[in-house]
Amino acid sequence: MPYETELTDDYMGVVHRGSGMVTGEEMLRGSLALAQLVENTANFHYEFVDLSEATGIQVTERHLQQIATLDRMTAFFRPHAVVVVIAPDERLFAVAKRWESLVQTLGWNTHVTRSRSEAKRWLEENFDPHVADISAHVSHF
DSSP: OOEEEEEOTTSSEEEEEEEEEEEHHHHHHHHHHHHHHHHHOSOOOEEEEEEEEEEEEEOOHHHHHHHHHHHHHHHHHOTTOEEEEEOOSHHHHHHHHHHHHHTTTSOOEEEEESOHHHHHHHHHHHSOTTTOOTHHHHTTO
16 A cells, blocks of 8 residues: 555654555545544644655545545644645645645644655654654654
């Protein structure tokens, strides 16, 4: 499966990893898993979406709208979440920026970048240090 969703070891974050051809259906499943997670736990305070190994993306506007709807439900439970997306090529970057525009009113702190090192740096600077020590988390990426 080219798009996987997993929790960090300490359950403070969610990591989505895409490789090969990533589809909107896979991304939607990852968003649904996250929405269900935040309803049942006090954990999860950031998302790290890594599309650096994706070779392409097959996603429709409808998929993006559905993902944004799930994100609205997630934001009800995590209104101050931090989300960073690594999208190295033009198409992935454009899709990530479109998603970012759909969720801009949620109160989340989001960032789309083309590089993993920039994503880690940004997450370290923007993740609330009162929630957890982020330096222990970014080494997992």
